[in-house]
Structure formats: C-alpha cells, structure tokens
Amino acid sequence: GLGLSHKRDENFGEWYSEVVVSGEMIEYYDISGCYILRPWTMSIWEIMQAFFDAEIKKMKIKNCYFPVFVSPGVLQREKDHIEGFAPEVAWVTKSGDTDLEVPIALRPTSETVMYPYYSKWIRGHRDLPLRLNQWCNVVRWELSNPTPFIRSREFLWQEGHTAFATQAEADKEVLEILELYRRIYEEFLAIPVVKGKKSENEKFAGGLYTTSIEAFIPNTGRGIQGATSHCLGQNFAKMFDINFENEKGEKGMVWQNSWGYSTRTIGVMVMVHGDDKGLVLPPKVASVQVIVIPVPYKDADTQAIFDACSTTAERLNEAGFRAEADLRDNYSPGWKYSHWELKGVPLRIEIGPKDMANNQVRVVRRDNASKVDIPTSNLVEQIKDILENIQQSLFDAAKQKRDASIKVAKTWEEFTTALNEKKMILAPWCDEEEVEKDVKTRTKGEMGAAKSLCTPFDQPELPEGTLCFASGKPATKWTYWGRSY
Numbered sequence: 001g002l003g004l005s006h007k008r009d010e011n012f013g014e015w016y017s018e019v020v021v022s023g024e025m026i027e028y029y030d031i032s033g034c035y036i037l038r039p040w041t042m043s044i045w046e047i048m049q050a051f052f053d054a055e056i057k058k059m060k061i062k063n064c065y066f067p068v069f070v071s072p073g074v075l076q077r078e079k080d081h082i083e084g085f086a087p088e089v090a091w092v093t094k095s096g097d098t099d100l101e102v103p104i105a106l107r108p109t110s111e112t113v114m115y116p117y118y119s120k121w122i123r124g125h126r127d128l129p130l131r132l133n134q135w136c137n138v139v140r141w142e143l144s145n146p147t148p149f150i151r152s153r154e155f156l157w158q159e160g161h162t163a164f165a166t167q168a169e170a171d172k173e174v175l176e177i178l179e180l181y182r183r184i185y186e187e188f189l190a191i192p193v194v195k196g197k198k199s200e201n202e203k204f205a206g207g208l209y210t211t212s213i214e215a216f217i218p219n220t221g222r223g224i225q226g227a228t229s230h231c232l233g234q235n236f237a238k239m240f241d242i243n244f245e246n247e248k249g250e251k252g253m254v255w256q257n258s259w260g261y262s263t264r265t266i267g268v269m270v271m272v273h274g275d276d277k278g279l280v281l282p283p284k285v286a287s288v289q290v291i292v293i294p295v296p297y298k299d300a301d302t303q304a305i306f307d308a309c310s311t312t313a314e315r316l317n318e319a320g321f322r323a324e325a326d327l328r329d330n331y332s333p334g335w336k337y338s339h340w341e342l343k344g345v346p347l348r349i350e351i352g353p354k355d356m357a358n359n360q361v362r363v364v365r366r367d368n369a370s371k372v373d374i375p376t377s378n379l380v381e382q383i384k385d386i387l388e389n390i391q392q393s394l395f396d397a398a399k400q401k402r403d404a405s406i407k408v409a410k411t412w413e414e415f416t417t418a419l420n421e422k423k424m425i426l427a428p429w430c431d432e433e434e435v436e437k438d439v440k441t442r443t444k445g446e447m448g449a450a451k452s453l454c455t456p457f458d459q460p461e462l463p464e465g466t467l468c469f470a471s472g473k474p475a476t477k478w479t480y481w482g483r484s485y
C-alpha cells in the first residue's frame with residue numbers, strides 16, 4: 001500500500017532513498033551510483049534551468065556544447081588541478097572488442113576541454129570578454145557512498161567558463177553568479193544558504209579563490225555545498241597560453257572564472273522540506289502546484305463533480321498556475337490524497353456534493369495539512385495567496401531550523417560538543433591552513449571529519465584579542481565549520 005516505511009527522524013538515509021523513489025523522482029539503476037531521473041525530477045530541473053538560463057543571457061553569456069570526451073594530454077596538463085581527482089576519472093578504453101590506441105576520459109568538468117580553444121579564439125582585447133556556458137552531464141567515478149542527487153557518478157549541471165581582460169571584471173562576475181545561485185536556493189527551493197569564501201584548503205586547487213553557497217541538513221547535522229563560483233585568476237591562462245594583446249599592444253594573460261550548480265540542488269530540497277508523508281515541493285518548482293480531486297458520493301451527480309474538477313483545473317491553468325485534475329476512476333479519493341502527498345504537491349482541492357451545493361471547494365495544504373473552504377467565485381485570487389504563503393512559510397521554517405542548528409564555539413571543547421550535537425559551528429579562526437588540517441585530523445571518525453564550510457561574507461564583530469578555537473592564536477575571521485556531504 002501507499003505510505004513510507006521509514007520515518008525521517010528515525011532513519012534519515014532510508015527515508016531519503018524511499019521518498020525519492022515513492023515520489024517518482026528517481027528510479028534506481030543497475031549500475032551503482034547511477035540513477036534514472038524521472039519526469040517529476042526533470043520538471044524541477046527545467047524550472048530552475050529556465051530561470052538561470054534567462055539570467056545569464058541577460059549577462060550576454062552564451063551557451064555552447066563541448067564534447068564529453070577528453071584526451072589524456074589536456075586532462076593532465078594542470079598537475080595540481082588533476083592529481084587529487086585522478087581516481088574519479090572514468091576512461092573509455094575500447095570500441096567494440098578493439099582496444100583504443102589511447103584511452104579517452106569522460107569529462108568530470110570541462111576546464112581542460114574548453115581552454116585549448118579559448119587560447120585559439122582569444123587573440124586581442126576585442127575578443128574579450130569571452131563568456132560561455134554549457135548545460136551538460138559530467139562523470140566522476142565517486143567511490144564513497146552514492147546518494148541520489150547528492151553524490152552520483154553522473155549528474156547534470158551547468159558550467160560557466162568566462163575570460164576577462166582584468167581581474168576586476170572577473171571578481172565582479174564571481175559575485176553576480178553567486179547571487180543567482182543564492183536566488184535559486186532561497187527564492188525557488190525555499191532553502192536558506194550562507195554566501196562565503198572557501199578556505200585555501202577547501203577551494204578549487206586549480207583556481208585563485210572559491211566562493212560558494214552553503215546549505216545545512218539539520219537531520220544529519222551536515223553542511224552541503226550548494227553551488228560554487230570560482231575565480232581562476234590567471235592559472236589556467238598560464239597553463240593553456242590564453243593571452244591577448246591589450247589596447248597598448250602589450251601581451252597579457254586573461255583572468256578567468258568558472259562556476260556551476262547541479263542536480264544536487266534537488267536532493268537538498270528533498271532533505272530540507274520532505275516529511276513522513278513524502279516529498280514537500282515548494283510551489284515555485286512544483287510541476288503540479290494544485291491537484292484537483294473529485295469526491296463522488298453514491299447518489300450525487302458524479303459527472304457534475306468531475307466537470308467541476310476539470311473546470312477548476314482549467315481556470316487555474318488559465319491564470320498561470322500548474323494544476324491538474326485526477327479523474328482516474330480506478331482509484332479512491334483517499335488513495336489519491338496519499339499519492340499526491342507522497343509526490344509533494346503543495347495544494348490539494350477536493351470537490352464533493354456539499355462543495356458543489358455551496359459553490360465552494362475544499363483546499364488542503366501539503367506543508368501544514370490545514371484545510372480551508374473557498375468560494376469558487378474567488379478561487380484564483382485565494383489560491384495565488386495560499387501558494388505564495390506556502391513558499392514563504394517553507395523558507396521560514398527551513399531558516400528557523402537552520403538557525404537553530406548554528407552554534408558559536410570559541411574553544412575546542414565548545415567546538416567538539418557542538419559537533420556532536422550535529423551543529424553548524426561558527427568559530428573564530430586564525431586562518432592558518434595547518435590548523436584546518438589539524439582540525440580534520442582531530443575530528444576524524446566514522447561520522448567523517450569536520451572541515452571549514454565557508455568564511456561568510458557577512459562577518460560578525462570580531463573583538464580585539466579573540467583567539468582561534470583550534471590553535472589559540474589570534475583569530476582573524478569567523479568561519480563556519482561542520483561535517484559535510
């Protein structure tokens with residue numbers, strides 16, 4: 001029968017795996033770490049993509065498509081970029097039963113695929129800025145525990161790759177893109193995130209600096225990187241000889257950025273908003289925002305009830321909402337309620353004989369199960385208000401839970417206590433790499449080590465003489481720490 005067999009607060013991992021399948025988002029696949037993305041997932045991905053694609057087009061960024069295959073030569077061009085990642089690279093070694101002369105890698109990211117051509121295309125300052133993006137899949141043969149959306153061997157993302165004449169232009173774009181990522185999380189997925197800068201230890205090794213948005217999963221007490229926007233500096237320009245002649249005829253290397261977000265966003269949304277009845281979709285990304293369900297009664301006029309349901313769905317769709325009527329005659333109303341609750345549809349409309357007689361419909365919210373009767377005369381306006389209210393209250397609830405998971409720690413004792421309480425820890429840090437490595441060593445365990453999540457742009461006051469929680473040296477900044485995905 002319907003209904004989940006795992007409770008969110010009892011066995012989060014089992015609950016998560018079951019809810020993405022029962023909600024018809026994911027189908028497990030016969031290759032470990034690979035998942036089938038069903039329409040219920042793709043519609044969410046497409047809604048976010050439509051927003052982000054429109055926004056980058058306003059910034060004059062153009063879409064392109066580079067091959068998925070990478071020749072080994074270029075992939076290994078950047079030593080410290082690739083060394084740590086080598087085990088994750090998947091290789092094509094045969095065609096048919098013939099070995100390839102040279103094995104070919106599948107792109108884990110496209111810097112090394114694209115930048116030899118950036119070198120070719122960029123000659124003079126008039127060729128700048130060059131700003132390209134691609135929507136594609138990438139392959140990373142992850143070895144640690146695969147999790148739908150969160151950690152898979154193939155995933156969908158967009159990757160932006162831009163080149164500028166000056167560092168100032170690059171710095172500015174890094175933050176413009178990061179703001180778009182914040183909007184995806186906070187305005188569409190109703191998930192609060194922290195904007196900040198990654199530590200030297202956690203940043204993209206091939207780049208100059210990394211900014212990110214960090215989310216938090218209170219149930220597991222783990223931070224999760226939501227999206228990244230890197231300034232690559234001139235590192236890749238040096239490696240791939242990407243230079244240009246400026247107005248004065250001088251040769252200079254370009255300044256580059258690369259930035260991406262992936263289908264991981266959807267997994268974070270499931271974890272943050274889901275409950276024991278299944279998915280809970282924020283209206284902004286719900287492919288069905290309102291499901292209309294007929295409640296026929298033995299001697300009532302069933303056809304009239306079904307017609308009222310179709311009309312109600314039509315009126316809502318004409319008003320720009322995404323509504324459907326579930327008129328299947330082989331399922332009971334009760335079965336339909338559970339089914340669409342599992343799938344996380346934000347709003348249910350029930351229409352039975354009494355509702356018909358009173359020219360009203362019964363509206364049930366998925367987030368708080370509240371019921372209200374609405375006169376059909378004022379339907380569109382009230383549905384609009386309720387959906388906006390659901391979006392806002394999902395965000396508010398998630399923010400309240402996330403804020404309750406943040407703890408300030410000024411000493412090692414307070415830090416480890418908060419870590420064991422599954423908190424996201426805000427601590428004063430001396431910003432020394434060795435100290436961060438030391439924190440990882442000292443917190444190693446079966447739950448995984450703690451690491452820095454980001455140094456928030458929004459820095460609290462740091463009183464003179466505040467000491468680092470881990471080293472006792474003078475602290476220079478507040479940084480978020482925690483276990484992470």
Ligand SMILES: O=C1CCCN[C@@H]1CCCn1cnc2cc(F)c(F)cc2c1=O
Binds near residue numbers: 087160228259260
């Ligand atoms: O994070 C982004 C945004 C989109 C464009 N790329 C950057 C940096 C990607 C960092 N990264 C991340 N993972 C990798 C995995 C690999 F197997 C590999 F060969 C390389 C990488 C790798 O460079």
Ligand SMILES: [Mg+2]
Binds near residue numbers: 140
């Ligand atoms: Mg990785």
